[in-house]
Amino acid sequence: MKPIVDIERLSKTYGKSRGIKDITFSIEEGEVFGFIGPNGAGKSTTIRTLLNIIFPTSGSARIFGKDIVAHSKEIREGIGYLPSEVFYYDDMKVIDLLRFSASFHRCRNEKRIAELAERLDLDLSRKIEDLSFGNRKKTGIVQALLHEPKLLILDEPTGGLDPLMQNTFFELLKEERAKGTTIFFSSHVLSEVQRMCDRVAIIKEGALIKVETIENLMRNNLRHITFAVQQPESIDLSGIRGIVKQEILGTHLKLLYEGDLRSFVQGVAELPFSDMLIEEPSLDEIFLHYYMK
Amino acid sequence: MLFRREFKRNLRSLIIWSIIIAGIILMYLSIFPSMAKEQANMDNLVNAVPEGMQKAFGMDRLSLGTLLGFYGIEIHLMTTLLGSIYAALLASGIIAKEQNEKTAEFLLALPISRRTIIAQKGLAVLANVLLFNFVIVVSSLIGFQFASDQDLPYKAFFLLELAVLMMHLTFAGIAFLFSAVARRTRSIVSVSLGTVFVMYFLSVVAGISERLSWLKYVSPFKYADSAQILTESRFHPLYAVIMGVVIAGCFLSAYWYYSKKDIAV
Numbered sequence A: 001m002k003p004i005v006d007i008e009r010l011s012k013t014y015g016k017s018r019g020i021k022d023i024t025f026s027i028e029e030g031e032v033f034g035f036i037g038p039n040g041a042g043k044s045t046t047i048r049t050l051l052n053i054i055f056p057t058s059g060s061a062r063i064f065g066k067d068i069v070a071h072s073k074e075i076r077e078g079i080g081y082l083p084s085e086v087f088y089y090d091d092m093k094v095i096d097l098l099r100f101s102a103s104f105h106r107c108r109n110e111k112r113i114a115e116l117a118e119r120l121d122l123d124l125s126r127k128i129e130d131l132s133f134g135n136r137k138k139t140g141i142v143q144a145l146l147h148e149p150k151l152l153i154l155d156e157p158t159g160g161l162d163p164l165m166q167n168t169f170f171e172l173l174k175e176e177r178a179k180g181t182t183i184f185f186s187s188h189v190l191s192e193v194q195r196m197c198d199r200v201a202i203i204k205e206g207a208l209i210k211v212e213t214i215e216n217l218m219r220n221n222l223r224h225i226t227f228a229v230q231q232p233e234s235i236d237l238s239g240i241r242g243i244v245k246q247e248i249l250g251t252h253l254k255l256l257y258e259g260d261l262r263s264f265v266q267g268v269a270e271l272p273f274s275d276m277l278i279e280e281p282s283l284d285e286i287f288l289h290y291y292m293k
Numbered sequence B: 001m002l003f004r005r006e007f008k009r010n011l012r013s014l015i016i017w018s019i020i021i022a023g024i025i026l027m028y029l030s031i032f033p034s035m036a037k038e039q040a041n042m043d044n045l046v047n048a049v050p051e052g053m054q055k056a057f058g059m060d061r062l063s064l065g066t067l068l069g070f071y072g073i074e075i076h077l078m079t080t081l082l083g084s085i086y087a088a089l090l091a092s093g094i095i096a097k098e099q100n101e102k103t104a105e106f107l108l109a110l111p112i113s114r115r116t117i118i119a120q121k122g123l124a125v126l127a128n129v130l131l132f133n134f135v136i137v138v139s140s141l142i143g144f145q146f147a148s149d150q151d152l153p154y155k156a157f158f159l160l161e162l163a164v165l166m167m168h169l170t171f172a173g174i175a176f177l178f179s180a181v182a183r184r185t186r187s188i189v190s191v192s193l194g195t196v197f198v199m200y201f202l203s204v205v206a207g208i209s210e211r212l213s214w215l216k217y218v219s220p221f222k223y224a225d226s227a228q229i230l231t232e233s234r235f236h237p238l239y240a241v242i243m244g245v246v247i248a249g250c251f252l253s254a255y256w257y258y259s260k261k262d263i264a265v
Helices: A044-051 A073-075 A094-104 A110-120 A133-143 A165-178 A191-194 A214-219 A261-268 A283-292 B002-037 B039-048 B049-054 B068-101 B104-109 B114-147 B154-181 B188-208 B213-217 B226-232 B237-258
Strands: A005-013 A019-027 A032-036 A058-063 A079-082 A151-155 A182-187 A199-204 A209-211 A223-226 A241-250 A251-258 A276-277
Touching: A005 A044, A005 B002, A019 A044, A019 A058, A019 A073, A019 A199, A032 A044, A044 A058, A044 A151, A073 A133, A094 A110, A094 A133, A110 A276, A133 A151, A133 A165, A151 A251, A151 A276, A165 A182, A182 A191, A182 A261, A199 A214, A199 A223, A199 B039, A209 A214, A209 A251, A209 B114, A214 B188, A223 A261, A251 A283, B002 B114, B049 B114, B068 B154, B068 B188, B068 B226, B104 B114, B114 B154, B114 B237, B154 B188, B154 B226, B154 B237, B188 B213
Parallel strands: A019 A209, A032 A182, A032 A199, A079 A151, A151 A182
Antiparallel strands: A005 A019, A005 A058, A199 A209, A223 A251, A223 A276, A241 A251
């Protein structure tokens, strides 16, 4: 099966430092694909290049099997895009804006607009200029979803939504996923990516660090290990390789360890600890770990 | 769709500018009858103006005592200057606004090609400038009926208004190109306005100073020179061609460049 999004050595340089270098990954049909990285890592640049708002410096990408530069208009027919900051024409009413957007997709689906607005508790008769940040975002969600796109591109979608609305939003996404919509989900909040995504691409300073399934990311051998000891200061771990981080908290010695657990356990077997706790790190820590490398 | 949207969006400013220009034209024309009666005094007044200035404003060749002379000196300045300001504001704003108000990201993510965007915006500019000039012509013709029962050389008047229309389109084209090419659009509207004022200044200087008279080839304000067009009843073909080339060149370059440009949002 052909991938929905296929990015090949895509680079975009502008200014001195901003941009992306040599990004390669692909997204399969029906997949929920996370795009993770700190602010300024190049997530939005990648997305804007895919939408042909900016042009690639080198490399290429295909969406629905079509080149993003040569066929950008046809590609955008199948895309719903929610930008990280939503800006619309201030002089329009929400409903007019949504109809305006729908007219380009040649779909007039008043029922769907009304339905989405009701679920998101969005007043369609308000003027855009009077909307709060959160309500703008809701308008953006409706606008991205109303033409039932094959590919949803969401850039930091939950910013500005309260937790209750975030839940509604994730429900909507689950329904989309059930319909077979492919979702490209960019975020710097890992827990929400963990919640939705099948795979994630990790990006840092414009370069792709890793593409990994969420399962594998969680299953890697990075572990938190906590020892309960009388005198943590006296513990000598210099013989053990793979300790990424260690800190002392009272009578506890906390480690972040990456490597084979059996050899670790053998190495610490003679140490005078009274308890040992091994925990799976959160995705945030896993990410920080890759990020520090 | 975009054309309709742009037309609606700019309709209010078109109406306001139309009311202003129609008001000015009708007001000026309504005082013409009383001024014509005082023609002797007017001529003295004109003669008191330094010769260079007389030339710059066409007073050496046009008479304030005739309706079209009065129109060419007093009202023509308003229609050219105000109209050019309006055209420059309109044409630069129509592109720059999308970037300044960050709506470009929304528009460009819709299934519409860059070429369609720029073409429909260009057409919206054209339509607005045409309507604005229509208002100028109609309110002038109405004003003429009330101002005087002299027989008017309509051919000269229409040639003059054709020159004015082309001049407005020239400034619209320049401003349109500026905002299509600029990477940062924040100051583009001011730059476009500045261009109008600099060109106006050049035309005045070209009229006053013999040494700098070559500047008349630079400024569209000289291309639509009322004294020349009204006295000779002829719109210099060279000027028409220059403006035509500038207008077409600007809109086509904008069309071409905008399709290849990174839009900063």
